[in-house]
Amino acid sequence: MFVMHCILFFKVFLFSFPVCVLAQEVFSPKPNQTAYIAASYVKFLEAAGARVVPVMINMTMEEYKTLFSSINGVLYPGGGVSIISSGYQRAAKAFYDLAIEANKQGDYFPVWGTCLGFEQLMYLTSGKSLLSFTNTSGIALPLNFTEGKCSRMFKAFPPELMRALSSEPLTENSHHWSLATLALYTNEELKSFYRVLSTNNDGNVEFVSTVEAYNYPIYGTQWHPEKNAFEWSRPYIPHSPSAVRTTFHMAEFFVGEARKNFHKFPSKEEEDKALIYNYNPVYTGAESAFEQIYLF
Ligand SMILES: *[C@@H]1O[C@H](CO)[C@@H](O)[C@H](O)[C@H]1NC(C)=O
Ligand SMILES: *[C@@H]1O[C@H](CO)[C@@H](O)[C@H](O)[C@H]1NC(C)=O
Ligand SMILES: *[C@@H]1O[C@H](CO)[C@@H](O)[C@H](O)[C@H]1NC(C)=O
Ligand SMILES: *[C@@H]1O[C@H](CO)[C@@H](O)[C@H](O)[C@H]1NC(C)=O
Numbered sequence: 249m250f251v252m253h254c255i256l257f258f259k260v261f262l263f264s265f266p267v268c269v270l271a272q273e274v275f276s277p278k279p280n281q282t283a284y285i286a287a288s289y290v291k292f293l294e295a296a297g298a299r300v301v302p303v304m305i306n307m308t309m310e311e312y313k314t315l316f317s318s319i320n321g322v323l324y325p326g327g328g329v330s331i332i333s334s335g336y337q338r339a340a341k342a343f344y345d346l347a348i349e350a351n352k353q354g355d356y357f358p359v360w361g362t363c364l365g366f367e368q369l370m371y372l373t374s375g376k377s378l379l380s381f382t383n384t385s386g387i388a389l390p391l392n393f394t395e396g397k398c399s400r401m402f403k404a405f406p407p408e409l410m411r412a413l414s415s416e417p418l419t420e421n422s423h424h425w426s427l428a429t430l431a432l433y434t435n436e437e438l439k440s441f442y443r444v445l446s447t448n449n450d451g452n453v454e455f456v457s458t459v460e461a462y463n464y465p466i467y468g469t470q471w472h473p474e475k476n477a478f479e480w481s482r483p484y485i486p487h488s489p490s491a492v493r494t495t496f497h498m499a500e501f502f503v504g505e506a507r508k509n510f511h512k513f514p515s516k517e518e519e520d521k522a523l524i525y526n527y528n529p530v531y532t533g534a535e536s537a538f539e540q541i542y543l544f
Pocket of ligand 2: 273282283305306335
């Protein structure tokens with residue numbers, strides 16, 4: 249399934265890698281401000297060499313299909329919308345189904361879910377809502393690695409960063425809901441689909457914090473790799489050198505996965521029109537959890 253390295257290099261220098269980030273509904277919509285993307289997800293991908301295309305919600309399946317064949321990966325960000333019925337969920341399902349089908353046919357299309365995106369992936373894979381309430385809304389934790397070294401995701405991480413990740417609170421958690429480790433291992437679909445790479449514990453429930461799919465380039469973190477380098481509005485976001493390196497290494501891994509397919513826009517004009525550069529983020533730091541967001 250992996251394309252050869254020499255081809256990858258070729259592509260790195262000659263083409264851009266558009267990776268999509270899903271928009272989601274805003275909490276209080278206004279005219280022309282019905283959906284948003286936190287800018288930290290855009291910066292996260294850009295830091296590792298990708299260019300970003302926003303995926304609007306409420307597009308038709310045909311439009312999602314066309315976009316799918318134009319982009320190299322998709323990221324489902326964190327947030328607060330429904331994973332069972334929302335525009336975010338419908339877009340996530342469209343890309344998930346297309347990615348599974350494409351990967352089955354030998355294509356290599358990566359999907360990444362962060363926080364809500366992680367929970368969305370669990371729902372899409374199992375068809376069930378299996379989450380438990382946990383005391384994890386605003387805390388940085390060290391990862392309890394279960395299979396870190398044997399994973400695709402952490403394989404190339406520097407050993408000292410792995411040590412820091414497992415001993416220092418470098419992963420920021422902002423969620424009320426989690427997938428208990430027990431819930432994953434007692435669900436056939438989830439157990440056979442995802443390798444658990446790390447777990448965490450809120451003192452009461454042990455929950456899954458990082459996964460990768462066994463047979464698909466599908467990845468999820470219940471924690472926020474993008475925040476360490478790019479978000480400052482909460483005191484529990486870690487910014488130490490190891491914390492910031494975590495942001496970068498996670499991004500580098502995922503963008504590396506996106507370099508392994510040949511999806512592209514039919515023309516440069518169409519790509520230019522789709523890129524996030526057409527929108528300006530607004531500064532929201534004083535009143536929100538994000539320094540900057542894009543509004544659509
Ligand atoms: C919404 O956007 C459209 C197209 O950009 C613009 O013509 C219209 O004035 C905007 N409406 C408001 C209320 O900002
Ligand atoms: C998406 O569609 C739903 C249902 O039709 C509607 O309520 C919502 O306002 C739409 N959101 C956007 C951002 O277009
Ligand atoms: C939740 O966790 C925090 C520490 O992160 C702790 O101070 C607090 O007492 C916990 N709350 C409950 C209800 O367990
Ligand atoms: C790490 O996970 C293992 C396996 O679930 C568990 O036995 C151990 O207690 C966990 N360690 C911490 C610090 O939570």
